[in-house]
Amino acid sequence: MNKPLRRVAVFCGLLVLALLLRVNYVQFVQADQLSNDVHNRRVAINQYAQPRGDIIVDGKAITGHTTTTGSDFKYKRTYTNGPMWAPVTGYASQAYGTTMLEGVQDKFLTGDDDRLFFNRTIDLLTGKEKKGGNVVTTLNAKAQEAAYKGLGAKKGAVAAIDPRTGAILALASTPSFDPSTIAGNSQTDAKNWVALDKKNDPDDPSLNRALRQTYPPGSTFKLVTAAAALETGKITDIDKGTESPDPYTLPGTTVPLPNEGNIPCKNATLRIALRYSCNSVFGKLGADIGLKDMTDEAEKFGFNQEQFVPVRANAGNFDTKMSPDQVALSSIGQFDTAATPLQMAMVAAAIANNGTLMQPYEIDKLVAPNLSTIAQTSPKELSKPLSPENAQKLQSMMETVVNEGTGTNARIPGVKVGGKTGTAQHGLNNDQNPYAWFVSYAMTDQGSPVAVAVVVEDSSANRSDITGGGLAAPIAKKVMEAVLNK
Amino acid sequence: MSASNTTTITSIGAPNRRNTELALLVFAVAIPVFAYANVGLAKNDAVPAGLLGYGLGLGLLAGVAHLLVRKFAPYSDPLMLPIATLLNGLGLVLIWRLDQEPRLGRAMAPNQLMWSTLGVALFVCVLVFLKDHRILQRYTYISMFAALILLVLPIFFPAVYGARIWITIPGVGSLQPGEFAKIIITVFFAGYLMVKRDALALASRRFMGLYLPRGRDLGPILVIWAMSLLILVFETDLGTSLLFFGLFVIMLYVATERTSWIVFGLLLSSAGAVAVASYESHVQVRVQNWLHPLALQHGDVTETAQAMYAFGSGGLFGSGLGQGYSRLIGGIAPKSDYILATVGEELGLAGLMAILLLYALLIERGIRTALAARDPFGKLLAIGLSGAFALQVFVVAGGVTGLIPLTGMTMPFLAQGGSSVIANWALVAILLRISDTARRPAPSPAPSPDAEATQVVRTQ
Numbered sequence: 001m002n003k004p005l006r007r008v009a010v011f012c013g014l015l016v017l018a019l020l021l022r023v024n025y026v027q028f029v030q031a032d033q034l035s036n037d038v039h040n041r042r043v044a045i046n047q048y049a050q051p052r053g054d055i056i057v058d059g060k061a062i063t064g065h066t067t068t069t070g071s072d073f074k075y076k077r078t079y080t081n082g083p084m085w086a087p088v089t090g091y092a093s094q095a096y097g098t099t100m101l102e103g104v105q106d107k108f109l110t111g112d113d114d115r116l117f118f119n120r121t122i123d124l125l126t127g128k129e130k131k132g133g134n135v136v137t138t139l140n141a142k143a144q145e146a147a148y149k150g151l152g153a154k155k156g157a158v159a160a161i162d163p164r165t166g167a168i169l170a171l172a173s174t175p176s177f178d179p180s181t182i183a184g185n186s187q188t189d190a191k192n193w194v195a196l197d198k199k200n201d202p203d204d205p206s207l208n209r210a211l212r213q214t215y216p217p218g219s220t221f222k223l224v225t226a227a228a229a230l231e232t233g234k235i236t237d238i239d240k241g242t243e244s245p246d247p248y249t250l251p252g253t254t255v256p257l258p259n260e261g262n263i264p265c266k267n268a269t270l271r272i273a274l275r276y277s278c279n280s281v282f283g284k285l286g287a288d289i290g291l292k293d294m295t296d297e298a299e300k301f302g303f304n305q306e307q308f309v310p311v312r313a314n315a316g317n318f319d320t321k322m323s324p325d326q327v328a329l330s331s332i333g334q335f336d337t338a339a340t341p342l343q344m345a346m347v348a349a350a351i352a353n354n355g356t357l358m359q360p361y362e363i364d365k366l367v368a369p370n371l372s373t374i375a376q377t378s379p380k381e382l383s384k385p386l387s388p389e390n391a392q393k394l395q396s397m398m399e400t401v402v403n404e405g406t407g408t409n410a411r412i413p414g415v416k417v418g419g420k421t422g423t424a425q426h427g428l429n430n431d432q433n434p435y436a437w438f439v440s441y442a443m444t445d446q447g448s449p450v451a452v453a454v455v456v457e458d459s460s461a462n463r464s465d466i467t468g469g470g471l472a473a474p475i476a477k478k479v480m481e482a483v484l485n486k
Numbered sequence: 487m488s489a490s491n492t493t494t495i496t497s498i499g500a501p502n503r504r505n506t507e508l509a510l511l512v513f514a515v516a517i518p519v520f521a522y523a524n525v526g527l528a529k530n531d532a533v534p535a536g537l538l539g540y541g542l543g544l545g546l547l548a549g550v551a552h553l554l555v556r557k558f559a560p561y562s563d564p565l566m567l568p569i570a571t572l573l574n575g576l577g578l579v580l581i582w583r584l585d586q587e588p589r590l591g592r593a594m595a596p597n598q599l600m601w602s603t604l605g606v607a608l609f610v611c612v613l614v615f616l617k618d619h620r621i622l623q624r625y626t627y628i629s630m631f632a633a634l635i636l637l638v639l640p641i642f643f644p645a646v647y648g649a650r651i652w653i654t655i656p657g658v659g660s661l662q663p664g665e666f667a668k669i670i671i672t673v674f675f676a677g678y679l680m681v682k683r684d685a686l687a688l689a690s691r692r693f694m695g696l697y698l699p700r701g702r703d704l705g706p707i708l709v710i711w712a713m714s715l716l717i718l719v720f721e722t723d724l725g726t727s728l729l730f731f732g733l734f735v736i737m738l739y740v741a742t743e744r745t746s747w748i749v750f751g752l753l754l755s756s757a758g759a760v761a762v763a764s765y766e767s768h769v770q771v772r773v774q775n776w777l778h779p780l781a782l783q784h785g786d787v788t789e790t791a792q793a794m795y796a797f798g799s800g801g802l803f804g805s806g807l808g809q810g811y812s813r814l815i816g817g818i819a820p821k822s823d824y825i826l827a828t829v830g831e832e833l834g835l836a837g838l839m840a841i842l843l844l845y846a847l848l849i850e851r852g853i854r855t856a857l858a859a860r861d862p863f864g865k866l867l868a869i870g871l872s873g874a875f876a877l878q879v880f881v882v883a884g885g886v887t888g889l890i891p892l893t894g895m896t897m898p899f900l901a902q903g904g905s906s907v908i909a910n911w912a913l914v915a916i917l918l919r920i921s922d923t924a925r926r927p928a929p930s931p932a933p934s935p936d937a938e939a940t941q942v943v944r945t946q
Contacts, residue, residue, distance in 0.1 A: 001865050002857055004740045008869060009853045011736075015880040016846040020839060022889040026797045027835035034798020037780065039787045042799050042811050072811070 041072065046110070048073035048094055053109040053132030053369065055089050055101055058141045061134075063089060071185055077102075082178035084148040087157075087171045087208040088139060088362065090311075091179035096193055100208065100311050101135060101362065108133045108366055108374075115375065119368045131369035138167035138364045138377075142482035143450070147172035150475030156436075156456035157209035159341040160479050163349035163441060163448045165379035166358030168309060170452070170479055171342075173209040211313035214338035215455050218424030219277045220437045220468070221333030223347055223394065226274060228297035229285050230390040238270040238393050248280035250287075250325035257283045257328065260423075274397045275405035277421065279332050286331020287324050294327060295320050300385035301357065302346050303339070309360045316343035333424060344439045344453035351394045352418070352441035352448035355386030395443070407438065409473035412481060416443040419476065421468030433458070438472030442480040450483040452476045502925075503564035504556050510568035511552055515545045518575030521807055525583040528808030543599070544575050547606045558613045559922035563855060566921075569848045570914045573899035574602050574907065576841070579807070580828055581902050584821050587813040594821055594902050601904035605911030612915035619920050623863050626677030633671040636663035637713070641720050650721040651894065664726045665896075665909035668733075668878075669916070672870035675734060679741035680863045687742035710734045711754045715762060722768045725885075725893030729877050731755055736873040737866055740856075769891075776891040789815055793824050793886055796831040797838075804834025821902040823894060826886045841900070842883065849876045852917050858924035868920045871913050 026034070036043060052075065054061035062085045064078040077092045079085065090100020098106045107113040111120060111132040123130055140160075147158035151174040160170035181192040198204045207213060229235040235242065246266035247256040257279050259265045265278035273281035286294055298318035299305065307313040316339035322330060329335040339347075342360060350357035359380040366375040386394065398418030401407045407419040422437030436458070441451040454472040519541040526534035534540075548571045555562060582595035616622070622629075640650045640663060652660040679686070714727035735751030738744075763769045774781075775790040782788070787795075792815040800810065810831035812820045820828055830838045852872025859865045878895055885892035896906040 001740055001743065001862060004743050005853065005857050005865065005869055008736055008740060008873060009850070009857075012849050012853065012873070012876040013846070015876055016842060016849070018889060019842050019880060019883050019887070022884065022887050023797070023830065023835060023838050023842065026794065026887055027800055027830060027838065028802065030794075031798045031801045034795055035801065037795060037798070039780070039782070039791065040795040040799065041787075041814055042795065045811060 044094065045072045046112075047106070048075050050111060050130045051075050051132065052077060052092060053111065053134045055085075055109075056134055056136045057085075057088075057139045057144070060141070068094075068184060073185065077179070077183040079178065079180045079183075082180050083176035084144060084172070086176045086179055086206075087173040087210050088137065088144075089179060090208075091182055093179075093182050093184070093189070093193075095185035095189060096182060101137070104310050105135050105363070105366070109135065111369070113374075115366075116368055119370060123369075133369060133374060134367045136364045136367060137362055138162075138169065139171070139362070140169040140483055142485075143170040143479050144172060146170070146478040146482040147452075147454075147475065148174065148176075150454075150478045151456070154456050154458040154471070155203060156454065156458065156472075156475075157213065157341045158452065158454050158475060158479060159210045159345040160450055160452040160483070161342075161345045161349045161358075161360055162483075163353035163358065163451045166349070166360045166382070167364070167379070168342075168360050168362045169450060169483055171208075171210040171362075173207065173213075175203045175205045177205040209455070210341045211309070211311060212340070214314055214316060214340050214343075215435050215437075215457070216424040217316075217333040217337060217339040217344055218422035218435065218437050218468070219279075219333055220344055220347070220420045220422035220439045220453075221331070221337055221339070222274060222277065222282045223351065223398070223420050223439070224298050224301055224303075225282045225286050225289070225294070225331040226270060226394055226397065227301075227351070227386050227390065228289050228294050229270065230393060231297060231386060232289055232293050234285065234289055235270050238397060241267040241269055242273065242281050242285070243267055244273075244278075244281045244284045246278075246280045248284045248328075250283070250328050252323060253325050255325070257332075271397045271400055274420065275400050277406055282332050283328040287328040289331075291320070291322055291324075291327050294318070294331060297385060300383045301350060302343055302382065307342065307346075307360060309342070309362045311362060313342050313360075314340050316340060333422060341453045341455050344437065344455075345451055348418075348420075348439040348441050348453060349448075349451035350383075350385050351391055351398065352443065352451050353391075354388040354447075355391035356384050357382045398440070402440065406467070406469045407440065407473050409469050410438065410440050410477045410480070412442065412477060412484070415480075415484060417441070417477075417480065418443065419473065421473065423467050436468045436471035438468040438476045440473070440476045440480065442484055444484070450480050452479045454479075502560045504552075504560060507555070507564035507567055508552055510564065511548045511571060514568040514572035514575065515541070515548050517572060518544060518579050521576060521579040522582065524806070525579060525586070525808040528806055529583070529586050540578075540599075544571075544578075547571075547603060551606050551609060554610050554613055555918065559918050561925040561927070562918040562922035563851050563925070565851050566848060566914050566918055569844050569851075570899060570911065573841070573844055573848075574605070574911075577825070577897075577900035577902075577907075578602065580825055580900065581821050583808050583832075584812060584825075584828065586808070589813050589816070590820060591818055597904070598902055598907070601907045602911075604904070605908040608908055609911040609915040612912055613919060616916070616919055619864055619867060619916060619923060620861060622673050622867070622916075623677050623680070626674055626681075629670045629674040629677070633667045633674060634713075636667040636670065637717060637726075639663055645722070651723045651726065662896075662903065662905035664723065665903075665905040666912075667726075668729065668874050669871065669909060669913055671730065672733065672737075672867060672874060675737045676863050676866035676870055679737055679866055683741040683862070686738070686747075687744055708754075711758060715758045719762060719766065722766065723894060724769060724772065724891070725878075725881050725895035728755075728881055728893065729874060729895070731758075732877045733870060733874045737870045740869050741862075741866055772891040772893070776888060779888050789817075789819055789824070790888070790892065792816070793827040794888060796824075796827040797887065800831035800834045800838075802835045804830070804832045804837055807832050818902070822896055823882070823892070823901070824886055825897055825901045826883055829900075830887075842879075845875075845879045845883075845898075848914075849879070851921075855917055855921040855924060859920055860924060864920045864923065868917060871917055875910075875913065 051065045055063045062080050065075045068076045073094045090102045092098045092102040109132045111130050147170040158172040182189050196206045247258045259279050263276040265280050303316040303318045306315045319336045330337045359382040361377050365373050402417045402419045406421040410419050419440030424435040436456040439453040441448045454475045456471045523533050581598050585593040585595050639653050643653050654660045714731040717727045738747045779794050780791045812828040815824050856865050856868035882895045882897045884890040896903045898910045
């Protein structure tokens with residue numbers, strides 16, 4: 001009976017071997033995939049098993065943490081001034097994941113980033129609790145506050161950039177929400193989460209309007225058209241008549257493009273046309289420049305491309321296939337043209353920085369829990385939409401707008417301010433209240449420290465009050481003053 | 487190294503190895519005690535208060551068992567008792583560790599400790615009262631009836647967790663008769679096959695290279711096949727039916743040395759499996775879970791997926807005892823069916839392989855005992871018990887790790903469950919008894935005046 005016994009022994013050996021191979025496959029080959037699976041709750045548990053690193057503005061943390069009981073998660077995120085900073089921080093929620101900086105730098109904030117390996121190892125050896133790294137932002141607390149308070153109860157957004165480096169100084173969006181209220185995984189958090197949903201709150205408070213909402217830029221887009229006119233050489237002298245009729249008939253159609261109110265647009269110079277925001281002049285210019293050159297210039301300013309700051313910002317839109325009349329309409333910021341507030345702040349920043357557009361960025365550096373710097377962002381040039389001479393011509397025109405044109409509400413005594421207002425029509429037959437835009441920059445002897453774009457979509461305001469100069473310019477002025485420290 | 491000292495087959499001059507067993511037992515007690523301290527430190531930052539009592543308790547159990555083995559089965563295999571003690575001890579630590587999780591129901595480690603004590607008591611009883619395993623041969627047909635009754639009984643009790651494998655005795659608790667039936671039916675098979683092996687092996691026709699048995703010899707295998715199917719259908723117990731059928735095929739093969747039995751066995755079992763799987767929803771669900779372990783069910787993560795996540799998150803070295811999240815598997819499952827998932831998560835691939843190798847070693851010692859046994863009944867009984875043990879380990883571990891569809895069975899010694907731990911201690915005791923007989927030196931020939939002229943011939 002020993003021969004079959006030995007065979008049975010081999011069979012049992014094979015059974016055990018199969019088991020050993022299987023556990024090796026599961027625990028070694030598949031281990032990474034399984035341990036990081038989205039449905040594996042350990043991922044979330046580990047994320048909140050230690051205090052999360054902080055997001056820092058001007059040397060002060062705008063985030064914090066508390067401990068929770070009664071759930072798998074030990075630590076819960078808290079936010080100082082949550083609604084004001086929500087477009088920057090996003091949220092880190094035990095139940096609903098992470099967004100914005102919390103999402104982009106999640107691994108660093110939880111301490112799982114490979115760059116923190118050394119720190120983790122030291123902590124392990126010295127028996128210290130694992131800690132997350134800190135994210136130091138480029139934001140300016142005062143500018144952010146000015147933007148958020150300036151928007152107040154109105155619906156809108158503000159984006160401010162340092163034109164010299166591309167550092168983002170303010171990103172405000174109203175109405176906003178407090179990320180602290182959805183940071184946990186309790187019933188209350190769930191209720192708050194449901195209430196935030198767009199279906200339940202038409203104001204969509206969790207939408208980051210500064211980065212993720214595109215609006216028709218209206219007349220503020222005329223800056224891009226003016227830049228294209230200068231760059232293509234269509235206009236060399238900004239104080240010479242442009243030989244444009246009033247009203248201008250859209251090419252290939254019999255539709256007239258009128259101007260708002262009684263303004264001197266017939267054969268106006270470029271400076272006058274920008275000061276009074278002449279549709280006829282810029283519509284004709286756009287059509288004359290043509291689709292290709294207009295698209296090129298818009299794309300040099302960053303249109304048609306998502307920006308990663310490192311949080312993703314939606315792409316602005318300037319169509320690449322249009323008939324001449326559509327090009328004319330697009331050149332005054334209507335038709336399908338769309339831009340995020342960040343995109344328009346980039347336009348103003350490029351002009352203020354003498355034609356060089358810097359890559360916008362939100363994170364100055366990443367620091368380890370022991371405060372050593374792990375990564376530092378260095379400013380990077382994105383493109384050169386304008387030559388310095390043309391940029392200075394455009395600056396001169398924008399300063400005219402603020403000093404004696406539609407943007408006088410943004411004047412700051414003793415500082416050179418350039419700006420452009422916009423009132424973007426939207427809705428079928430313009431039946432909805434338009435968006436009020438204002439983009440501007442402030443200039444000192446050391447160049448321009450701030451460019452800002454403000455959009456206010458306040459449907460409750462009286463229609464005749466909705467102009468970029470009236471609604472948006474005062475907010476931009478406050479933000480610029482905050483940065484200038486006035 | 488002389489051959490006579492390393493193999494259990496040789497009987498002359500084999501040392502009894504009781505001191506080896508004692509030394510191994512020290513480890514088998516020390517390792518769970520350290521594991522216990524480890525869990526306490528990880529969960530509560532303190533050495534558990536019961537450490538001393540627990541350690542002494544386990545040490546006492548192992549010590550008493552060892553002393554009685556020394557007295558009543560001095561030549562038995564030295565590895566089996568330490569391995570069983572180590573597995574049982576680790577199982578207790580794991581269950582105690584899962585007791586610390588608030589969401590996994592009441593504490594079960596104290597009960598398990600009590601059942602383990604009863605198990606060791608039964609182990610000792612078998613060694614003391616079963617002087618020779620051949621006595622069991624007398625009870626061949628009684629065993630058959632006992633096994634049948636044990637197997638059929640659960641049908642009259644309500645299903646628990648979807649399987650009808652428990653009998654509930656008011657005031658005592660529930661019992662899983664399948665675990666005991668496993669041993670008793672092996673006794674029956676061994677006795678029956680020992681008598682019928684020649685008829686089954688020789689009275690057959692050759693057909694296409696295979697020996698086809700006569701219809702009347704084929705009868706028993708068909709009866710067992712039908713019985714295992716019935717268990718599957720009425721008790722929805724995939725594991726037990728697979729175990730019994732596999733056990734019978736292995737023993738038939740060993741008894742008759744005819745490969746044709748294996749072919750028949752495989753054909754019949756696959757036919758039966760397909761037939762049952764095609765209309766039994768319980769089985770279909772298991773197969774679906776096996777094919778798509780990570781699929782969501784009604785938007786929720788399944789137990790199967792949770793176990794896979796536990797294994798994956800454990801990785802090579804595990805999270806450390808007490809530092810995993812087996813509670814996510816939920817219910818009582820992590821303490822019984824899925825206890826290997828906790829091993830995988832907290833002790834890692836390294837720990838899981840160590841545990842599997844312990845089982846492999848135990849099985850190997852059992853098969854060695856079968857090889858060494860001198861009587862066919864002992865051989866069949868030993869291979870039957872080891873085979874059943876091997877199949878059970880394979881079916882459970884394979885099911886939990888996703889190698890084969892999951893079947894509801896307990897991991898011997900490791901998992902929570904009174905019937906299982908008691909039955910397996912008895913199983914080890916019988917194996918030890920057989921190995922004691924097998925390794926016992928042959929009695930020296932009686933002194934005889936004409937010894938010089940006589941040649942002693944031993945027959946195997």
